[in-house]
Amino acid sequence: xQKPQAILFDLDGVLTDTSEYHYRAWKRLAGEExxxxxxxxxxxxxxxxxxxESLMYILRDRKVTEAQxxxxxxxxxxxxTEMIKGMTPADLVPGGKQLLQSIRDAGIKMxxxxxxxxxxxxxxxxxxxxxxxxxxxxxSVANTKPAPDLFVYAAGLTRTPTSACLGVEDADxxxxxxxxxxxxxxxxxxxxxxxxxxxxxxxxxxxxxxDILNL
Numbered sequence: 103x104q105k106p107q108a109i110l111f112d113l114d115g116v117l118t119d120t121s122e123y124h125y126r127a128w129k130r131l132a133g134e135e136x137x138x139x140x141x142x143x144x145x146x147x148x149x150x151x152x153x154x155e156s157l158m159y160i161l162r163d164r165k166v167t168e169a170q171x172x173x174x175x176x177x178x179x180x181x182x183t184e185m186i187k188g189m190t191p192a193d194l195v196p197g198g199k200q201l202l203q204s205i206r207d208a209g210i211k212m213x214x215x216x217x218x219x220x221x222x223x224x225x226x227x228x229x230x231x232x233x234x235x236x237x238x239x240x241x242s243v244a245n246t247k248p249a250p251d252l253f254v255y256a257a258g259l260t261r262t263p264t265s266a267c268l269g270v271e272d273a274d275x276x277x278x279x280x281x282x283x284x285x286x287x288x289x290x291x292x293x294x295x296x297x298x299x300x301x302x303x304x305x306x307x308x309x310x311x312x313d314i315l316n317l
Contacts, residue, residue, distance in 0.1 A: 105315060106286065108211040108235075108262035110253055112150070113221055115272030116290050116306060118193050118228055120186060120218075121149065127181035131174060132160050150273020152217055152246040153178065183220060189227040197308040202233045204311045211235045215256035215269065215276075217246050235260045248278035253285060268314070270306075271299075288314065 114120045125144040132139035139160055148156045153175050166174075191199070205212055212234050214221060219240035225231035236259025243251040257264045269280030272290045274297060280287040281298045289299035290306055303309060 105208070106210060106268040107266040108213065108257060108260040108268070109205060109314075110213050110215045110238075110256045110260075110267055110269045110280075110285070112269075112271045112273070112276050113214055113216040113224060114218060115149065116270055117195055117198055117230070118189070118224065119195075120189075120224060121272075123182055123185040124148070126185060127178050128156060128160060130181050131178045134177075135161075135174070137161070137164075150217065150247055150271065150275040152240070153219070155246070179220070183223070186220065186224060186227065189224065191227075191229045194228045194230065195306045197310075198306065199230070201306070201309060201311065202230060206233065208311055210311075211260040211262055213256040213259050214238060215252045216240070217252065247273070247275045248282060250279050250283035253279050253283040257283070257285075274298075 111117055114124070125141060128144065128148065129139050137160055147159050157171060157175055157178070202212065213236040214225065214234050215238045217240050218224070221239035222231065222237060225237070236256060238252050238256035238259060242255050245251045253269050254264060257267050264284045267285045268288060269283070269285045270288045270290060271277050271280060274295055277287045277289055277296050277299045287299045289296040289302040291302070291304070293302050296302055303313070
């Protein structure tokens, strides 16, 4: 892989694993509403999608008002933000700090491209918020993944052409967004999860910049 001018990272499931917190928060909400919800469903349908889309999947055909939708999204977010309060820099993937530093030392720009509206809070808890040239989060664009908007916006924050960027994602919807933005895409997770990733790594733990460039 030619050295990219910028690397754009999703956050949840890539640099830290907050996906379990999201699952537990949705599971609690679903239980309160009397709706069955499994880990398998979470991984297959909720990974990398917006809060509203996630709720719509859980509710299926249940008839609810917009006010009820907002209340349930707010309730899930309260559960999630309570859970992540205990996060520390130790929740960064093993070797993550060193990886980010080596990317910086190589002169490659970095940005976050996360659909999460709690993204900045998590970055602060992990003590890596200052590592990035820009942060694109759930407040940054109207169209969520797989639309390319979030990654295009993140590329703009680094002042880098999209064709010179590498996007890193743990969700197939995110990989679709990266490819729709005209970027190279690195998937983090099992190979079978991704349909359009240029390359896949099982995880980012103890990965080096060379591991990424060797792809």
